[in-house]
Amino acid sequence: MTPPADLADKDALIATLVARIEEQALLIAKLTARIAELEARLGAPPKGPNNSSVPPSRGQKASGSGKARSKRKPHRGAHRTLHPHPTRQCEVRADVCQGCGADVSGAAQGAMQTYEHIEIPKIEPDVTRIVLHGGVCPCCAKTFKAEPPPGLEPGSPFGPELRAYVIYLRSVQGIPLARLRALLKDLFGLDLSEGALVNILKAAAPAFAEQADRLKADLKQGAVIASDETGLRVGKKNTWLWVFHHGLTALFLAKPARAKTVVEDFLGDWRPDYWISDRYGGQRGWALKDHQYCLAHLIRDTRYQIEAGDTIVAPAFLGLLKRACAIGRRRDELDDAKLKAHQAKLVRRLSDTLALPPDCDAGRKMIKLITKTRRHLFVFITNRALSATNNGSERALRPCAVYRKITNGFRSEWAASLYADIRSAVETGRRRQVRAINAIRLTLAGRPLTHQV
Numbered sequence: 001m002t003p004p005a006d007l008a009d010k011d012a013l014i015a016t017l018v019a020r021i022e023e024q025a026l027l028i029a030k031l032t033a034r035i036a037e038l039e040a041r042l043g044a045p046p047k048g049p050n051n052s053s054v055p056p057s058r059g060q061k062a063s064g065s066g067k068a069r070s071k072r073k074p075h076r077g078a079h080r081t082l083h084p085h086p087t088r089q090c091e092v093r094a095d096v097c098q099g100c101g102a103d104v105s106g107a108a109q110g111a112m113q114t115y116e117h118i119e120i121p122k123i124e125p126d127v128t129r130i131v132l133h134g135g136v137c138p139c140c141a142k143t144f145k146a147e148p149p150p151g152l153e154p155g156s157p158f159g160p161e162l163r164a165y166v167i168y169l170r171s172v173q174g175i176p177l178a179r180l181r182a183l184l185k186d187l188f189g190l191d192l193s194e195g196a197l198v199n200i201l202k203a204a205a206p207a208f209a210e211q212a213d214r215l216k217a218d219l220k221q222g223a224v225i226a227s228d229e230t231g232l233r234v235g236k237k238n239t240w241l242w243v244f245h246h247g248l249t250a251l252f253l254a255k256p257a258r259a260k261t262v263v264e265d266f267l268g269d270w271r272p273d274y275w276i277s278d279r280y281g282g283q284r285g286w287a288l289k290d291h292q293y294c295l296a297h298l299i300r301d302t303r304y305q306i307e308a309g310d311t312i313v314a315p316a317f318l319g320l321l322k323r324a325c326a327i328g329r330r331r332d333e334l335d336d337a338k339l340k341a342h343q344a345k346l347v348r349r350l351s352d353t354l355a356l357p358p359d360c361d362a363g364r365k366m367i368k369l370i371t372k373t374r375r376h377l378f379v380f381i382t383n384r385a386l387s388a389t390n391n392g393s394e395r396a397l398r399p400c401a402v403y404r405k406i407t408n409g410f411r412s413e414w415a416a417s418l419y420a421d422i423r424s425a426v427e428t429g430r431r432r433q434v435r436a437i438n439a440i441r442l443t444l445a446g447r448p449l450t451h452q453v
Helices: 007-043 160-172 177-188 194-203 205-219 260-267 295-307 313-329 336-354 361-376 391-407 413-431 436-444
Strands: 134-136 143-145 224-234 237-246 249-255 274-277 290-293
Touching (some): 160 177, 160 194, 160 413, 160 436, 205 249, 224 391, 237 260, 237 391, 237 413, 249 260, 249 391, 249 413, 274 391, 290 361, 295 361, 313 336, 313 361, 336 361, 413 436
Antiparallel strands (some): 134 143, 224 237
16 A cells, blocks of 8 residues: 555545544444344244244144054044935835744835945036027028027027036146146036136126125124134235134135235225234234233243243243133123123233343343234233134135145135135135035025035
């Protein structure tokens, strides 16, 4: 380096070097803190389905011993339940005694054994070919043509029952289009192209959108909403499938975001009295009266803090949460006064837990967690319409997660929206004791899900 010409240049160079040293010192301090944070993570216990929100499919199961399990105590035998509505019944009377060969046709006889023979008849497509005749009118010399029979008008050749089967096999059983085409050909002798299957699905979209609007209106008649969301792949983008439900109604929405705007668009100007969900911010702040946090999520998070080294606060909080869930399972046996007493006792125990001195960072994290959530932990104790956990939402979303793993998502947004509407009809039908195929039939017929088919 060329030496500076005068003292001023030396001072400027020294100042520049000092500033550079200070900048590097700050960078070193920042990197040192980051290294300490990463080293702390290395020492933290791994997260799994039992101590976090990691889905069960990503959990690592321990290897078994490889030894055969010892035989359990044999249980009483069981038999298949007879069909409640047999197609026909065959009454067979004995003619000859198996013991002596005597004629017993005139003897009094009663039922000795009842069993069934079950068979599926050969399934073939019912194809009606319509030929409309016509000609030239001898009066006006104009051409005329016969009117098509009612229900057999020109247009799509596929009837409602075929449409229902295609929608069921594709959207409920998750059969890809290529395999669905082969299935229809092998089982039913019906040769349809993949484009025809797509057209059947697309043509059903308005009917299922109308059914979803009915379910949305039904859901807004209640006072409680539970919600959750899971990932969804549409095209080359990661999107989200939301579920809003309570009681006998469930509504699914395929949305590109996991934000409060989704809930805001769904609710509009209406607000429920109570809300059940996990602690995700997008689902908080919508209830008029109170919010119930999912205790199952909190139990898993508390187990993680115990594994991280908290031996004081987290064990006490875990026992408190389990006690609250046990009380919730016995609510039908308890009167309102008893439930209020249990709630007051739980709140006192929660205050005692917050007063415990934490002995590590995990304990201090638990104190912060309890402080933030304590208002929304035991709302369900005295409100019988609420549940202690959000497991109902997770059960509703589980078939959707399986479908996602089978199909890897959707190529277009309309297909994702249609799937959400179909899941709304199927899940609501399940809760109302309507089979999935019957829920699809009712929807295609434009009828609400209140009828048994």
